[in-house]
Amino acid sequence: MSASSSGIVAGLTAAALATVGYLAHQAAESLPDGLGRAAHAGAAPAAGTSKAPPVKKDPTALPGDSGKGARVVYSLRGDRVWLVAGDEAVSRTFEVEPSAVDPAPGSYSVTSRSNSVTGSDGVPVEHVVRFATVDGVVVGFSSAVGGPSASAPAPKARTGGIRESRADGDAMWTFATIGRTVVVVR
Secondary structure (H helix, E strand, C coil): CHHHHHHHHHHHHHHHHHHHHHHHHHHHHCCCCCCCCHHHCCCCCCCCCCCCCCCCCCCCCCCCCCCCCCEEEEECCCCEEEEECCCCCEEEEEECECCCCCCCCEEEECCEEEEEEECCCCCEEEEEEEEEEECCEEEEEEEECCCHHHCCCCCCCCCCEEEECHHHHHHHHHHCCCCCEEEEEC
């Protein structure tokens, strides 16, 4: 009888181990990502599944830390401007050529405007919208009259001219009147 008893015990043990193994597998599969899966961290996704692509931030999306209300938002890192209406709708966004002198991040107001002048680098510009001064250098948006080839400020000149296309300059001129808020973000 001992042979049959040990066979039963062996069978019950095998069944118990199989059940525990199955339940452990089920529990591991139901864990949220990152919990208890260190052994699987480098494993490839199972067949039929795919890794989610990395989330890339939309460069044209309005920065979250850019204030409220009608304003011009200027991103130093993105070299981009947004014209934002009072209802938080972006009416226009566009890239700019940065100036040699950057204003510190913060909130400013449009202090003066000029329809047509010669920039401090000698380039004729139009629709100049000024909003800051940094170490004696006036900073503002402008469009080069000579077209795209003249749009970037002179590389060695210490200017505050943030250059935009003529079409974008027209939009800025219409939107950024005296007193309009300009928010500079990194």
